[in-house]
Amino acid sequence: MTSADRAVRFIVNGDPVELEVPGMRRLLDVLREDLGLTGTKEGCGEGECGACSVLVDGAVVDSCLVPICQVDGHAVRTVEGLAIAGQLDPLQAAFLETGGAQCGICTPGMLMAARALLDAGGETTDEAINEAIAGNLCRCTGYTKIVEAIAQAAATERA
Amino acid sequence: MVPAPLRREGPEKLTGTARYTDDLVFPGAWYGATIRSTEPHARLLGFDLDPGFDWSRVIVLTAIDIPGQNVVSLIADDQPALAAEEIRHHAEPVALLAAADRETLREAKKRIRPRTEALPPVFDPLASEQVFAHYEVVRGDAAAVMAGADVVIEGTYRTGHQEQLYIENQAMIAVPRPDGGIEIHGSMQCPYYVHNALKRALAIDDVRTAVIQEETGGGFGGKEEYPSMIAIHAALLAQRVGKPVRMIYDRHEDLAATTKRHPAIVTYRSGVTREGRLVAQDIEIVLDGGAYSTLSPVVLSRATLHAGGPYLCENVAIRSRVVATNTPPNGAFRGFGAPQVQFAAETQVNRAAEALGISPYELRRLWAYREGDTTPTGQVLRESVGALEVLERAAEASEFERVRARRAEDRKAHAADPRVSTASGIGMALAWHGAGFTGSGEKKLASMVSLELSVDGGVRILSASTEMGQGTRTIFPQLVAAELGIPIEDVGIAPPDTSLVPDSGPTVASRTAMVVGGLLVTAASRLREEVEARTGRPFAESYRGDASLHGPTRVDERFSPYPGVEWDDASFRGDAYPCYGWACAVAEVDVDLDTGEVHVRSVVSADDVGRVIHPVLAEGQVEGGTLQAVGYATIEEIKLEKGRYLNDRLATYLIPTALDAPRITAILVEKPFSGSPHGAKGVGELPMDVAAPAVVAAIHDATGAWIHELPATPERVVAALAGRAVQANTRP
Numbered sequence: 047m048t049s050a051d052r053a054v055r056f057i058v059n060g061d062p063v064e065l066e067v068p069g070m071r072r073l074l075d076v077l078r079e080d081l082g083l084t085g086t087k088e089g090c091g092e093g094e095c096g097a098c099s100v101l102v103d104g105a106v107v108d109s110c111l112v113p114i115c116q117v118d119g120h121a122v123r124t125v126e127g128l129a130i131a132g133q134l135d136p137l138q139a140a141f142l143e144t145g146g147a148q149c150g151i152c153t154p155g156m157l158m159a160a161r162a163l164l165d166a167g168g169e170t171t172d173e174a175i176n177e178a179i180a181g182n183l184c185r186c187t188g189y190t191k192i193v194e195a196i197a198q199a200a201a202t203e204r205a
Numbered sequence: 206m207v208p209a210p211l212r213r214e215g216p217e218k219l220t221g222t223a224r225y226t227d228d229l230v231f232p233g234a235w236y237g238a239t240i241r242s243t244e245p246h247a248r249l250l251g252f253d254l255d256p257g258f259d260w261s262r263v264i265v266l267t268a269i270d271i272p273g274q275n276v277v278s279l280i281a282d283d284q285p286a287l288a289a290e291e292i293r294h295h296a297e298p299v300a301l302l303a304a305a306d307r308e309t310l311r312e313a314k315k316r317i318r319p320r321t322e323a324l325p326p327v328f329d330p331l332a333s334e335q336v337f338a339h340y341e342v343v344r345g346d347a348a349a350v351m352a353g354a355d356v357v358i359e360g361t362y363r364t365g366h367q368e369q370l371y372i373e374n375q376a377m378i379a380v381p382r383p384d385g386g387i388e389i390h391g392s393m394q395c396p397y398y399v400h401n402a403l404k405r406a407l408a409i410d411d412v413r414t415a416v417i418q419e420e421t422g423g424g425f426g427g428k429e430e431y432p433s434m435i436a437i438h439a440a441l442l443a444q445r446v447g448k449p450v451r452m453i454y455d456r457h458e459d460l461a462a463t464t465k466r467h468p469a470i471v472t473y474r475s476g477v478t479r480e481g482r483l484v485a486q487d488i489e490i491v492l493d494g495g496a497y498s499t500l501s502p503v504v505l506s507r508a509t510l511h512a513g514g515p516y517l518c519e520n521v522a523i524r525s526r527v528v529a530t531n532t533p534p535n536g537a538f539r540g541f542g543a544p545q546v547q548f549a550a551e552t553q554v555n556r557a558a559e560a561l562g563i564s565p566y567e568l569r570r571l572w573a574y575r576e577g578d579t580t581p582t583g584q585v586l587r588e589s590v591g592a593l594e595v596l597e598r599a600a601e602a603s604e605f606e607r608v609r610a611r612r613a614e615d616r617k618a619h620a621a622d623p624r625v626s627t628a629s630g631i632g633m634a635l636a637w638h639g640a641g642f643t644g645s646g647e648k649k650l651a652s653m654v655s656l657e658l659s660v661d662g663g664v665r666i667l668s669a670s671t672e673m674g675q676g677t678r679t680i681f682p683q684l685v686a687a688e689l690g691i692p693i694e695d696v697g698i699a700p701p702d703t704s705l706v707p708d709s710g711p712t713v714a715s716r717t718a719m720v721v722g723g724l725l726v727t728a729a730s731r732l733r734e735e736v737e738a739r740t741g742r743p744f745a746e747s748y749r750g751d752a753s754l755h756g757p758t759r760v761d762e763r764f765s766p767y768p769g770v771e772w773d774d775a776s777f778r779g780d781a782y783p784c785y786g787w788a789c790a791v792a793e794v795d796v797d798l799d800t801g802e803v804h805v806r807s808v809v810s811a812d813d814v815g816r817v818i819h820p821v822l823a824e825g826q827v828e829g830g831t832l833q834a835v836g837y838a839t840i841e842e843i844k845l846e847k848g849r850y851l852n853d854r855l856a857t858y859l860i861p862t863a864l865d866a867p868r869i870t871a872i873l874v875e876k877p878f879s880g881s882p883h884g885a886k887g888v889g890e891l892p893m894d895v896a897a898p899a900v901v902a903a904i905h906d907a908t909g910a911w912i913h914e915l916p917a918t919p920e921r922v923v924a925a926l927a928g929r930a931v932q933a934n935t936r937p
Binding site for chain 1: 676828832
């Protein structure tokens with residue numbers, strides 16, 4: 047611990063975490079390197095691609111742009127927190143079935159953006175889905191099967 | 206029919222447990238960095254190291270520290286791993302650094318400076334005198350027939366750089382081994398390319414070199430050749446440090462330094478009779494290779510062979526060259542020279558249709574190849590010609606003729622209405638794409654796969670073909686399981702590790718499903734026959750017993766040339782490809798007449814892929830390739846200043862988001878290829894060839910303006926609307 051380090055307490059995927067880290071350390075690095083949660087990816091490091099999207103108190107953020115001090119006292123949810131006891135979340139199941147994941151590198155961020163949309167309980171028209179994932183770049187799918195997967199998961203969750 | 210299996214590594218990718226290179230932990234690993242030139246052309250005199258910095262904490266390597274040959278092994282040996290005396294492009298690697306922590310490395314990067322003396326650069330490919338490769342195709346007498354043609358359509362078409370923009374940046378980790386060897390873990394398409402490059406640069410043998418492809422977050426050609434460079438860099442540092450060294454590019458470095466699609470200038474003349482027959486084509490292609498040849502000679506040969514488009518023409522003259530400029534080297538990108546020339550070819554066809562007053566659909570029906578037709582290199586298209594079928598299927602699904610007529614009426618009705626500021630249009634393009642390696646490529650590669658039946662009754666595939674999202678790891682077990690008649694879960698696949706798997710050739714050129722998949726089907730059928738000969742019972746019922754009784758069985762299957770396919774490199778004539786894929790796209794666009802902004806509303810893409818192995822994965826290829834082509838057509842552009850990419854960040858190099866994406870309809874058409882046991886022809890690159898010219902045709906349909914240069918940015922569209930663009934040059 048250096049003088050710049052500070053204690054940060056927050057919740058990750060339901061579990062409390064306490065760390066001594068520099069306050070300006072990126073949430074992305076804390077997740078990947080300090081907590082070993084490498085499901086969250088870095089694509090650009092400047093908030094353009096959304097590969098590092100996670101939820102903070104349910105809202106989608108680019109974890110490459112969030113200093114850890116801002117997370118103090120809040121709840122973070124990452125892709126590792128979606129499946130429960132090996133049971134895929136409806137979004138994950140729908141992505142698997144429809145072909146929404148190809149190379150998979152945008153997938154964790156994409157899933158979290160979709161999770162926020164579904165949790166918000168609003169409309170899940172194609173337009174609403176496109177809007178919700180507009181901050182998450184995918185170079186493999188043309189988004190077609192991603193949108194299909196999210197719509198399918200929304201239907202499953204409503205049922 | 207057995208339903209197509211789910212993506213094999215899907216659960217890992219969806220739960221975040223799939224391990225990409227940057228996710229791997231190697232205790233004690235150091236961090237590596239590349240010092241790059243800031244000039245496009247210069248003599249490298251040496252390096253200035255800030256004496257105020259503690260260099261004992263940092264490893265610094267330059268060209269003289271390379272134990273083997275200072276070359277990134279590929280086609281020509283012109284590209285050094287580190288520039289030695291001459292810098293030939295901006296962002297060229299000149300030195301390597303490694304440190305135990307990122308902060309030290311970051312600081313060290315600021316304290317070292319190459320000492321250089323500027324040399325005059327060449328940026329204009331038309332002014333370049335250094336030619337990497339050139340080809341010529343001649344059929345009939347294009348000049349004489351052109352002179353007598355009723356209508357001659359002329360145009361010069363330009364396309365710029367395009368970045369592959371895989372979302373996972375280039376990443377490589379080198380781990381030194383106690384025997385002096387090196388182990389590479391990285392993001393790559395072609396483990397054996399990396400393997401060969403390492404052996405030469407490090408002067409080490411096969412046994413002491415292992416290259417392991419980790420989960421790879423997209424490639425699109427961008428991880429075909431450049432990973433060899435990074436692997437050499439990481440390995441040099443790791444050997445010196447004696448610890449693992451991580452070289453994980455950030456997006457800025459990846460954009461600034463790695464290969465892009467070749468910019469092209471295509472000058473095209475098409476001679477047509479009044480009745481609408483295509484009688485002559487005269488085509489000149491110039492590709493900008495950048496500073497080193499990389500894969501340019503083969504990109505150019507593919508460009509040359511596709512330049513005429515999928516149309517019968519008795520008089521053809523094609524001249525092509527790829528030249529050097531002092532810009533970062535260009536390389537492989539999905540389509541590999543074909544998208545550039547088919548943008549030109551298809552715009553020519555659409556302009557010919559306009560000049561003749563014929564529907565672009567009908568004109569293509571007249572011109573498109575049929576079975577039995579002969580290509581400009583003398584290849585007789587004996588089978589698997591899906592040109593007409595994809596054309597008809599795409600036209601039908603998009604209601605091309607009806608929508609086209611309706612748009613024309615709408616425009617007529619609103620022609621005088623100043624309140625109308627948006628115009629809608631529909632456009633079409635047709636293309637072919639040679640399946641597998643060009644010419645004698647597959648023969649030279651002589652790819653191999655192996656199939657193992659182990660003592661415990663497990664069946665395992667051994668192949669160097671990589672998974673990068675396209676589905677290799679799913680379709681290979683699927684093909685083998687189907688041939689053996691056993692459940693797909695019972696077929697394993699070895700990791701692409703060069704110490705385990707044979708060289709199946711590179712994962713490029715849409716060749717994985719067709720060529721390597723074909724080898725696996727043949728290997729599986731041999732394994733089945735061998736076991737059944739021993740047991741006298743069907744494989745599925747007897748293989749486990751056979752394995753425990755007889756011991757392991759291994760089948761090695763090496764590529765043997767497709768029957769009747771002959772190509773002569775010297776004369777550049779013969780069967781350029783064993784067969785072709787065919788694709789037709791129909792795009793609908795809205796053009797803002799004030800701002801020039803183009804919104805692509807929908808694209809229908811019909812693709813003849815031979816035999817569909819896995820519908821979901823094949824559609825995924827068509828949809829993804831289509832959107833990359835829409836990006837190429839509308840927004841993706843690299844600006845250069847003095848040989849440096851100006852927009853080398855994701856904030857400035859834009860690719861389509863979900864909001865930009867059109868509604869994409871993929872239609873899979875099956876015209877099987879008899880040369881591969883399963884009939885597949887490949888799918889990856891096909892859709893990339895057609896969507897861009899279809900978008901440009903739709904812009905013309907909407908506005909009456911032709912776009913001659915990609916992308917059709919608002920600036921170019923506004924200029925074209927104002928009549929400032931090059932006009933069609935028609936006679937009489």
